[in-house]
Amino acid sequence: MSRTHVIRRSAVLLGAVGATSLLTTGIAAAHVTANVYGEQPEKGGYGAIVLRVPNEEAEAGTNKIEMTIPNEYAISSARTTPVPGWTAEVTTTTLPNPVRNGRGTDVTEVATKITWTAQPGNEIAAGTTSYEEFAFTAGPLPGTVDTLMLPVTQTYSNGTVANWDAPPPAEGAEEPENPAPVVELAAESGNGHGGGDQPDTADIAVSQDDTARWLGGAGVAVGALGLGVGAGALLRSRKAAKPTS
The missing domain is CATH 1.10.287 (Helix Hairpins)
Known part of the structure; x- marks a missing residue:
C-alpha cells in the first residue's frame, strides 16, 4: 500500500x-425536552425533572421560558434549582373547586406555571448550537396518568415565540412539529422511592x-x-x- x-x-x-x-x-x-437524571419519578411521589431548552433562532437568543403545569395534575409544590444569570418564579393558582392529588387529598391551591427569565446578557445564545437546562422538583405527582405533559412557551430576544404544546402522537403516527415535553411516571413501588418528601x-x-x-x-x-x-x-x-x- x-x-x-x-x-x-x-x-x-x-x-x-x-x-x-x-x-x-x-x-x-432539536426540541424542548423534559429529562430525568436518575430513577424515574413515581406516581404519588415527588419528581426531579430537568427541562432542556435548545436555541433555534439564528439571529436571536432565548430570554424567557414558561412551563405550564396542568391544573388536573393537582401538583401543590414546585421548587427550582438556581440557573446563573436567570430568575425563576413559581406561580400558584387557587382553584374554584378542589381537585384530588396523587395521594388522594383534595387541594385547591396548585402550582400552575414556572417562569424562567434571563437577566440582560445571559440569554441562551443565538444560533442552533446552544442550550440551557432548568431543573425543578414537583409533587405530589398525579396517580391517574402515566405521562406528564408540560407545555412550554419559548420567547426569543427578537420577540419570536415558539409554543411547545402538541400532545404526544398516537402509536404509529408522525411526531408533531412542536411536541410538548413529557415525562413518564413509574408505578408506585411502595418502597418509599418517589413517595416520600420532596427531593x-x-x-x-x-x-x-x-x-x-x-x-x-x-x-x-x-x-x-x-x-x-x-x-x-x-x-x-x-x-x-x-x-x-
Missing part, C-alpha cells in the same frame, strides 16, 4: 472519529454536573482514540516507505 494512500486513509479515519466526538458532546436536542434540588445539580463530566470525558476519550489510531497508521506508513539497506 502506498504512503499517500495510507495518509489519506488516516485522515479520513481521524475525520470520522472527530465527527463522532462532536456528536457525543453535542447533546442539545433536594441540589441533587439535580449534582446529577447534571456528573452527566456533563461523563459526556465531556467520553468526547475527549473518543478524540484521543482517533488521534492514537491516526498516529499509529502514519508511523506504519513511514516504516513501510523506509528503504531497506
Whole structure:
C-alpha cells in the first residue's frame, strides 16, 4: 500500500472519529425536552425533572421560558434549582373547586406555571448550537396518568415565540412539529422511592454536573482514540516507505 494512500486513509479515519466526538458532546436536542437524571419519578411521589431548552433562532437568543403545569395534575409544590444569570418564579393558582392529588387529598391551591427569565446578557445564545437546562422538583405527582405533559412557551430576544404544546402522537403516527415535553411516571413501588418528601434540588445539580463530566470525558476519550489510531497508521506508513539497506 502506498504512503499517500495510507495518509489519506488516516485522515479520513481521524475525520470520522472527530465527527463522532462532536456528536457525543453535542447533546442539545432539536426540541424542548423534559429529562430525568436518575430513577424515574413515581406516581404519588415527588419528581426531579430537568427541562432542556435548545436555541433555534439564528439571529436571536432565548430570554424567557414558561412551563405550564396542568391544573388536573393537582401538583401543590414546585421548587427550582438556581440557573446563573436567570430568575425563576413559581406561580400558584387557587382553584374554584378542589381537585384530588396523587395521594388522594383534595387541594385547591396548585402550582400552575414556572417562569424562567434571563437577566440582560445571559440569554441562551443565538444560533442552533446552544442550550440551557432548568431543573425543578414537583409533587405530589398525579396517580391517574402515566405521562406528564408540560407545555412550554419559548420567547426569543427578537420577540419570536415558539409554543411547545402538541400532545404526544398516537402509536404509529408522525411526531408533531412542536411536541410538548413529557415525562413518564413509574408505578408506585411502595418502597418509599418517589413517595416520600420532596427531593433536594441540589441533587439535580449534582446529577447534571456528573452527566456533563461523563459526556465531556467520553468526547475527549473518543478524540484521543482517533488521534492514537491516526498516529499509529502514519508511523506504519513511514516504516513501510523506509528503504531497506
